[in-house]
Amino acid sequence: MSKIIENPEQLILNKAKEILYNEGYTKFSMRNLSSKCGIALGTIYNYYSNKEELIINMMTDYWKEHFYILEDILNSDDTLYNKLNEIFNKLSIFIKTFKEVWLKPELYENPDCIKKSLEKQNIYIEKLVIMIEKILLKEEGNNKINLKLNSYETAKFILMNYITMVQMPVFKYSSFEIILKELL
Template sequence: MPKIIKDIESKIFSTSMDLFLKKGYKAVDMKMIAKECGIAVGTLYNYYPNKKELYISILKESWNDTFIKLDSVLESSLLPKEKANEVINILYSDIENRQGIGKELRNDNIKDLSNDKRVTEFKETLIKKIELSISKLEKKEEFKEDKNIDMKISEIILMSIIVIIKSHKNEKVKNIKILNKTLEAFLV
């Protein structure tokens, strides 16, 4: 009779997420995940056909709540500048709480992920959500001619959040203030 493990999917999810955070995508394999979960490798393959599918599932699930929060802000009655500041706050807090899951998305050298259409779509969705809040803000005259300015600002903000969390993790309030001031440098 097969061994019944309660909440096996959530155990696989949380254990895998922890391993990806600690060791990075390349260093983790299905055998390692199964061992940490206390299950047979075959059991793990019953839930996920490979490491990439498991990682993408974790990535999507971990960002789903963030996207819901961002949509809520974008649909709110806040003033455009308040929306942009709230978007920065949400992104900062959620990226900080996620402790780096998704950092591999910056590395184009992981072909397994960078060539996957779902990963590309995910990156585009993330930038679009930020871009939506920034597009409502009036830019300084010198930036108005650039058709891609909203995307560029979005990329600057997102990458800055990632770098500043890593470099100055115990200074959240100051970091968010700097990010907001960075955004304001582009605005009227």
């Protein structure tokens, strides 16, 4: 008698992440995943037609988890600059982990995989911009800031500087905040 698995797709994603994080991409195979999940290889292929599709879905899942954390910040009653600082801190952790796990050359042997992952990345960067924009609009609506640029452009400016500061940590967040206060 076959066993019933409550949420096989989530089991597959969780075990796949476990293998990727703990054993690396070279040990990551659909057959190994099937063994670790305790389910038939065919079942995995019912959800993911190939390893690249599964990798992209795992990456997407990683982004979604990060957005849940950011939503909490967005919905908090904290001040604008505390929210922005917290977003920067969470984004910093996210980017460092993302680079360690998801930006390995062996993950992108397939040009189609690169294209699809960049498309997903652009979608999530856009979501981050919109999230920051919501914070700015709320503060402007409460007359706490006066946006000199439109809210969307200001949010893009903030996010692109965050990403740059994480990737090239020669500029401190505290210095950026001073500039931001002048801008807003």
